[in-house]
Amino acid sequence: MKDLSVSFCRMKFKNPVTCASGTFGSGIEYSEFVDLDGLGAITTKGVSVDAWEGNPTPRVAETPSGMMNAIGLQNPGADVFIKRDLAFLKKHDVPVIVNVCGHSTEEYVKAVKLLSEREEIALLEINVSCPNVKEGGIAFGTDPKSLFEITKAVKKVSKKPVIMKLSPNVTDIALMARSAEEGGADAISLINTFTAMKIDIYKKSFVLANRTGGLSGPAIHPIAVRMVYEASKAVSIPVIGMGGIACAADAIEMMMAGAVMVAVGMMNFHEPSLMTDIIKDIEAWMDETGTEKISDIIGCMH
Amino acid sequence: MKKCRARIVSKKELCEGIFDIRLRTEIAKDAKAGQFVLVFPNDPSRLLGRPLCICEADGDELRIVFRISGLGTKEISGISEDEEIMIEGPLGNGWNIKAAAGKEVLLLCGGIGAPALLQLAKKLGSQKGKEGGPKNVKAVLGYRNAPMNTFLAGDFENAGAEVVIASDDGSVGIKGNVIEAAGEKDIDCDVIFACGPMPMLKAVKSFADRKGIPAYISLEERMACGVGACLGCVVKTAAKDAHSHVNNARICTEGPVFEASEVIL
Structure with missing residues (x-):
């Protein structure tokens, strides 16, 4: 029996595979396809204090080996999330990472205060990197000083370990990783999506109503590997690596680059049972290569 | 699923x-x-x-x-x-077949919207006149022009629907859109099921509103997950949606069929 478990923020996870926020709802939506209890963790869609409407449609577009989205963090607000989604997840034997969003420092702090009271939540992931909302989101995640400040602010009130989710839309990802660490983050996760644009050349219009959207999928995977490598080398806190993971090889690669856990994102849309397949295939790779503990490969390329 | x-x-x-x-x-x-x-x-x-x-x-x-x-x-x-x-x-949810019980049913099919209504026509055709089934089923199929070959019109007839053909340029059937054709044929109805391009669905919504009858419309939107997880394919709703708690409903999950009065097109 191979050991797939990893230790992350002083907690033990049965395997390193979770989903990227926003690509798996809160698990309910995919529960007919996936045994949720088999996952390392479930990372929920971003939650804010109050309900958010999100952006106008079209909100999604396919791109070569990937897609763009500009959902705009539509969510029902923390109260509904706790009563409905969290209550559903509580019945499952899987750690829950809740992604938190806000328009301002006050909103982040309020949401973190509210959510960190919940015993069913293992970790909080702070979304300071969404490219599709006008205020908050990426504005906090592309300036090292703002990132430091928001990290400090949420850490001050959080009773749960805090993961800062970083944007790839920066020149120096190592600098951003260090800012989060200095602000007191318990972990970082990366990458969120790349700000991108698609134009319909016949209609002479933007394909997404929001004009820009976040690019994700296998197309950006090698850039994500590079950024996870650079960020994880720059800090001593653990990293969740994500960006276009489509198979066990991509997940293993991400761990070798320095990720302790990995998240599957848009490829869940292509193959709903992908995370389960990846977990199985990581085990097969361990057999094939004589790897006893998956944690042994973390950051082996450093 | x-x-x-x-x-x-x-x-x-x-x-x-x-x-x-x-x-x-x-x-x-x-x-x-x-x-x-x-x-x-x-x-x-x-x-x-x-x-x-x-x-x-x-x-x-x-x-x-x-x-x-x-x-x-x-x-x-x-x-x-x-x-x-x-x-x-x-x-997705599928058509509300119960809404046809005892009713004069009108199916409005605009171009490539027609395929979304054929299985419904077959189902209603088999229940016609029976308990819980519709009183009668009429279908207006609209096409751009004659080269569109009035595709599926024969299937709707075989399903037991009385079929009226309309075309934008008048090259086949009645000249005009599906609502104009229904008017010209004096079709009376007390429930509508419709699928077609957005301008047609908007017209169906206001037509049903004027007549004070329910209309069920099937919507499309760019989708990613198809199962309600990504929130990519939403439509604006008149009231707060029970799932989203905002005025947006997921077309893939709460839809693709909506009661026309529930959505803002």
């Missing part, structure tokens, strides 16, 4: 750019009228399934009729008999 391989039983081009594909799949037996499937291109650089309505479901056979509207549907249209393709479904 599952994702699985489906084998192509037959493929026909009904008129230029509109394809009729029959698939053998276990998904067919669970499919209800008005639901849809995601059909995945085989090209690995095109990762998202194309949401295509279920035209007919019979035993283990599923029929989809769709128009080429981009590179993905173009690729799917190029598949040959005996080849396999991945599909996911059945997805």
